Amino acid sequence: MSALDKIKKMLKGHEDQAGKGIDKAGDMIDDRTQGKYSKHVDTGQEKLRQQLGEDQGPDSPRRH
Template sequence: MSVLDKLKELLKGHEEQAGKGIDKAGDYVDERTQGKYQSQVDTAQDKLKEQLGGTDRDTDRPPQ
């Protein structure tokens, strides 16, 4: 069993909280890098949410 599979199993039923944590971590990285890597961070956040089963995508952001 891979690490990602174990994470998915642990987070089952807590997708909303995981999504909030991913957003918070991304905001922290953006703050520390002064937004220099914002598009890469946003892409990573979306992909991680997708992998962990979080289906809620940011609808307030225009598609890139």
């Protein structure tokens, strides 16, 4: 079992909290880099959501 599979198993049922954590981490990175890499951070956040099963389509509202 890969590390990602273990993480997915641990987060099962807590997708909302994981999403909040992803958003909080992205906001922290944006603050520390003064928004210099915000497009890259947003892409990373979306990929994490997809990997963790909190897939939001393009029509879904953004969280931050």
